[in-house]
Amino acid sequence: MRKILKIYKPFTHAGVLLAAQYRVNFVFFILGDVLRCFINYFLWHAVFKSGGAETFMGFSEIDMVSYIFISFLTTTLAYSDGAYAVGEEIRDGSIAMRMIKPIRFDLAFLFQELGERTMSLLLAFLPLVAGVEIFRFFATGRFAFNLWFFLLYFVSLVLAYLINFYFNVCFGYTAFVLKNLWGANFMKDCIVGFLSGGIIPLAFMPGWLGTALNLLPFASLTYTPVMIYIGKLDGIAILLSFGLQIFWLAFFFVLQQVIWNASVKRMSVQGG
Amino acid sequence: MIYVENLRKEFKKTIKEPGLKGSVKSFFKPKNEIITAVDDISFHVPRGEILGFIGPNGAGKSTVIKMLTGILTPTSGRCEINGQIPYKNRKNYVKEIGVVFGQRTQLWWDLALRETYTVLKEIYEVGDDDFKKRMAFLNEVLELEDFITSPVRTLSLGQRMRADIAASLLHSPKVLFLDEPTIGLDVVVKDNIRNAIHAINENEKTTVILTTHDLQDVENLCDRIVMIDKGKKLFDGGISVLKEKYGQSREMKFVPVDPKAASKLSYNAEFGLSEDELSLENDGHEVKVRFNSGLISAERLLNYTLSTLHVKDINLSDADIEEIIKGIYRSEVKLDA
Amino acid sequence: MKRLSKIHRMFKLHRIFIKQDLKRLMEYKIDFLTGALGMLVSQAVELVFLSVIFAQIPSLEGWTFTQILFIYGFALLPKAIDHLFTDNLWMIGYTIIRKGEFDKYLTRPVSSLFAVTVEKFQIDAFGELFVGFVLLGISIPGVSLEISALNILLFIVALFFSTFIYTGVKLITASVAFWTKRSGQIIYMFYMINEFSKYPTTIYNKAVRFIVTYIVPFAFTAFFPASYFIVGGNPWYNIGGTVVMAVLLMSIGIFLWNRGVKAYESAGS
Numbered sequence: 063m064r065k066i067l068k069i070y071k072p073f074t075h076a077g078v079l080l081a082a083q084y085r086v087n088f089v090f091f092i093l094g095d096v097l098r099c100f101i102n103y104f105l106w107h108a109v110f111k112s113g114g115a116e117t118f119m120g121f122s123e124i125d126m127v128s129y130i131f132i133s134f135l136t137t138t139l140a141y142s143d144g145a146y147a148v149g150e151e152i153r154d155g156s157i158a159m160r161m162i163k164p165i166r167f168d169l170a171f172l173f174q175e176l177g178e179r180t181m182s183l184l185l186a187f188l189p190l191v192a193g194v195e196i197f198r199f200f201a202t203g204r205f206a207f208n209l210w211f212f213l214l215y216f217v218s219l220v221l222a223y224l225i226n227f228y229f230n231v232c233f234g235y236t237a238f239v240l241k242n243l244w245g246a247n248f249m250k251d252c253i254v255g256f257l258s259g260g261i262i263p264l265a266f267m268p269g270w271l272g273t274a275l276n277l278l279p280f281a282s283l284t285y286t287p288v289m290i291y292i293g294k295l296d297g298i299a300i301l302l303s304f305g306l307q308i309f310w311l312a313f314f315f316v317l318q319q320v321i322w323n324a325s326v327k328r329m330s331v332q333g334g
Numbered sequence: 335m336i337y338v339e340n341l342r343k344e345f346k347k348t349i350k351e352p353g354l355k356g357s358v359k360s361f362f363k364p365k366n367e368i369i370t371a372v373d374d375i376s377f378h379v380p381r382g383e384i385l386g387f388i389g390p391n392g393a394g395k396s397t398v399i400k401m402l403t404g405i406l407t408p409t410s411g412r413c414e415i416n417g418q419i420p421y422k423n424r425k426n427y428v429k430e431i432g433v434v435f436g437q438r439t440q441l442w443w444d445l446a447l448r449e450t451y452t453v454l455k456e457i458y459e460v461g462d463d464d465f466k467k468r469m470a471f472l473n474e475v476l477e478l479e480d481f482i483t484s485p486v487r488t489l490s491l492g493q494r495m496r497a498d499i500a501a502s503l504l505h506s507p508k509v510l511f512l513d514e515p516t517i518g519l520d521v522v523v524k525d526n527i528r529n530a531i532h533a534i535n536e537n538e539k540t541t542v543i544l545t546t547h548d549l550q551d552v553e554n555l556c557d558r559i560v561m562i563d564k565g566k567k568l569f570d571g572g573i574s575v576l577k578e579k580y581g582q583s584r585e586m587k588f589v590p591v592d593p594k595a596a597s598k599l600s601y602n603a604e605f606g607l608s609e610d611e612l613s614l615e616n617d618g619h620e621v622k623v624r625f626n627s628g629l630i631s632a633e634r635l636l637n638y639t640l641s642t643l644h645v646k647d648i649n650l651s652d653a654d655i656e657e658i659i660k661g662i663y664r665s666e667v668k669l670d671a
Numbered sequence: 672m673k674r675l676s677k678i679h680r681m682f683k684l685h686r687i688f689i690k691q692d693l694k695r696l697m698e699y700k701i702d703f704l705t706g707a708l709g710m711l712v713s714q715a716v717e718l719v720f721l722s723v724i725f726a727q728i729p730s731l732e733g734w735t736f737t738q739i740l741f742i743y744g745f746a747l748l749p750k751a752i753d754h755l756f757t758d759n760l761w762m763i764g765y766t767i768i769r770k771g772e773f774d775k776y777l778t779r780p781v782s783s784l785f786a787v788t789v790e791k792f793q794i795d796a797f798g799e800l801f802v803g804f805v806l807l808g809i810s811i812p813g814v815s816l817e818i819s820a821l822n823i824l825l826f827i828v829a830l831f832f833s834t835f836i837y838t839g840v841k842l843i844t845a846s847v848a849f850w851t852k853r854s855g856q857i858i859y860m861f862y863m864i865n866e867f868s869k870y871p872t873t874i875y876n877k878a879v880r881f882i883v884t885y886i887v888p889f890a891f892t893a894f895f896p897a898s899y900f901i902v903g904g905n906p907w908y909n910i911g912g913t914v915v916m917a918v919l920l921m922s923i924g925i926f927l928w929n930r931g932v933k934a935y936e937s938a939g940s
Contacts (some may be wrong), residue, residue: 240701
């Protein structure tokens with residue numbers, strides 16, 4: 063483990079520098095995206111006002127607002143560019159170069175991206191969590207922040223990122239077939255955004271569909287951590303969802319390995 | 335035709351201190367520095383002349399060209415071309431000029447080359463008949479047939495340059511600006527391009543202004559050169575003048591049979607010349623003597639050398655413009671034009 | 672007469688580039704389908720979202736599902752048309768100025784703004800255009816919309832000027848790049864405000880409503896004109912406002928653009 067950290071530390075360092083260089087752009091992009099949260103905030107506010115009831119399918123307005131902002135935070139932090147990075151390398155052929163280097167290319171990407179994420183963490187995490195907590199404080203009149211849930215959320219968030227990373231690396235291999243990386247990624251992001259609960263809580267899905275979506279890997283990306291944060295899951299449910307997250311992480315890790323080995327074989331036979 | 339008077343261009347550059355602290359600071363209180371890219375340049379070009387603009391990287395050549403083509407607005411001074419001021423009435427003015435930037439194409443990357451010309455025909459409002467005639471002429475000079483149906487992105491560098499030059503000439507401009515037209519091309523292609531430029535200049539009396547790094551371009555093409563460095567004009571005149579005045583340096587190279595014997599040579603003492611007038615370089619194998627042929631004849635030098643020691647091989651040559659220019663840059667002498 | 676031939680020339684140039692883009696589309700069919708499908712999926716996802724909400728409540732602050740769909744569909748049209756024709760403005764903000772590629776547009780005897788925009792015909796926008804028309808088609812029978820000559824005329828006017836509100840916002844923010852070299856992220860931030868326009872502005876609080884009405888007036892690209900057609904209102908405000916805002920934004924945009932061209936510093940040697 064220590065050896066791995068030593069080898070890949072430079073990548074993390076490079077990632078931090080890269081993110082630092084683009085921090086102003088990042089802030090503007092985040093601001094642009096936060097607008098969407100506010101639209102949803104107002105929309106849900108209107109929904110609760112029009113519905114007349116205290117709760118909407120089990121969610122109070124406060125739950126819903128927390129859900130909107132925390133799910134945005136989660137998607138932003140668990141975001142991975144892996145699909146694009148792998149896709150670009152496949153398209154320009156530089157993936158072949160990865161074969162002759164004595165390092166694992168997935169780890170190199172991973173450590174670099176972890177470095178880049180530190181900037182998101184620094185710039186987005188505190189303001190958003192503080193914003194949600196202040197909102198909850200004023201809406202309920204009491205301090206709703208729960209350190210225990212918060213720590214569990216953080217663990218779940220890290221798992222979510224890792225799953226997303228390996229899922230994206232796997233998806234990146236579609237570049238062997240699809241050349242329009244932008245289009246393919248755009249479509250993937252939309253579908254994943256929906257299936258992961260980034261747009262509506264999966265609890266709002268009708269019975270069987272809700273259950274199925276809960277079991278799919280996408281729920282682990284956004285829905286699970288957010289539900290932990292807002293205190294919608296109890297002890298056993300949290301344990302179960304951690305188990306599911308770990309399962310999906312292992313699944314995509316192995317899948318990625320299998321595809322990589324297969325493409326190494328293919329490249330060494332066909333010469334790229 | 336082209337009058338440039340006291341042309342000057344300044345750029346503001348923000349100085350950024352390193353580190354996060356520095357960038358925060360410069361965000362709130364930016365520190366600016368004024369850089370003078372072009373400093374008081376004046377010259378005049380008569381119709382039909384080919385003028386070469388030379389100078390090292392960052393000398394301000396491109397900035398001058400960009401002001402003359404209306405891309406940049408001068409900080410002060412004026413330039414007038416065909417009675418028009420480039421940046422004042424840009425749309426009207428650019429109809430009379432053609433511009434090629436060697437470093438980047440102006441053609442539409444994804445269009446077939448032929449389509450590019452169709453677009454330019456519309457943009458420059460060239461009539462159907464004129465267009466046909468013009469394409470035939472450009473085809474002849476620049477040999478476009480082989481690749482006119484290919485998309486621009488598939489052209490080789492040399493083809494692309496020919497296509498770019500043709501594009502700049504489609505509307506029969508009176509002045510042609512070429513910024514590094516031979517950059518990155520191989521010798522044969524360079525030669526083709528030079529011939530084409532010559533042909534166009536001769537056929538249509540097109541005034542050509544070009545910037546270049548390649549002194550071969552200067553020697554083969556230009557009637558006159560303007561040399562600039564650090565935004566200032568160093569020399570303005572014909573190539574023959576330059577050679578006559580500063581080009582009398584010649585070079586003699588030889589390999590002595592016994593390398594140690596070279597120490598017996600002492601040209602400066604023998605002929606009473608200073609280091610500036612004659613210099614010697616000895617790498618232990620080959621000896622190089624650079625001398626001013628106005629002060630000492632090659633014959634005397636040869637005689638002295640051959641009588642002092644035995645040589646395996648000897649060779650005399652003219653210094654080329656590159657040497658002259660290097661010399662001028664080195665000495666930073668202000669030259670009288 | 673001269674003006675007419677100028678317009679004629681502009682159309683002709685547009686035609687050449689459109690033809691080329693369609694040719695390219697044929698060459699990369701799968702890529703185009705992936706892109707267009709992506710656009711469709713993204714819209715579909717949002718519609719599922721809306722229908723989940725409306726499955727639980729009869730109306731949103733007095734607006735029925737069909738009315739919301741009409742506004743939503745209307746909102747997509749000017750967005751798509753602007754997307755189709757002026758997509759290259761994004762590149763002004765991201766690369767064209769920064770890399771000095773703007774030089775070439777200045778050596779052409781047409782307005783630099785036209786030279787930049789004509790180059791790109793963004794076919795991805797057909798996805799939005801398609802969804803927009805489908806939504807209008809679905810919702811029109813369910814809303815009380817009077818189809819009269821006047822309304823059709825007003826519809827076209829509203830659509831035309833709404834498009835220029837989009838273009839104006841992009842033009843103003845893109846022009847910033849002439850001074851800062853890069854303004855893609857600023858375009859993005861302001862452009863994203865258009866998302867507010869697909870719902871009735873009555874659901875927002877006062878501050879947001881003020882911003883999307885008077886500061887970055889995307890409300891005039893959808894809610895105001897669209898609601899005029901389905902619930903009535905003052906045409907001078909709902910549609911006249913669109914015209915005024917479009918003219919205002921375009922004037923500021925063109926002014927800034929021209930100032931920017933003067934300040935343009937090109938790049939490198």
